[in-house]
Amino acid sequence: MHEYSIVMSMLDLCEKHAKGKPVEKVVTKIGKMSGIEPHFLKDSFDIFKEDTVCSDASMTINLIDITIRCTDCAKEAMVDSYNFFCPHCEGGNTEVMTGQEMHIEYIELKDNQ
Ligand SMILES: [Zn+2]
Numbered sequence: 466m467h468e469y470s471i472v473m474s475m476l477d478l479c480e481k482h483a484k485g486k487p488v489e490k491v492v493t494k495i496g497k498m499s500g501i502e503p504h505f506l507k508d509s510f511d512i513f514k515e516d517t518v519c520s521d522a523s524m525t526i527n528l529i530d531i532t533i534r535c536t537d538c539a540k541e542a543m544v545d546s547y548n549f550f551c552p553h554c555e556g557g558n559t560e561v562m563t564g565q566e567m568h569i570e571y572i573e574l575k576d577n578q
Pocket of ligand 1: 551552
């Protein structure tokens with residue numbers, strides 16, 4: 466399961482960042498195109514956080530919409546699904562700007578001093 470390895474590297478990062486302090490909250494950014502199923506990610510997190518600095522932490526997932534930028538007309542657009550044609554000029558020369566994220570935005574420690 467893809468989500469498993471994502472969670473493992475996220476926990477790894479929390480471990481490094483928290484330096485042994487308990488983590489209160491992990492806020493993640495997950496792009497709609499990342500291939501990550503938010504529900505599975507949360508479940509995996511709850512399973513694997515045991516015995517880590519995140520054992521009492523909750524995970525918040527911020528879903529990121531897919532946006533593209535057209536290299537022909539230089540406009541940006543939000544797209545649903547996997548239709549990457551520019552809605553302004555209908556050109557196919559677009560690049561994905563957001564929607565592929567899968568990382569931690571920030572973490573909150575219980576003890577903030
Ligand atoms: Zn365009």
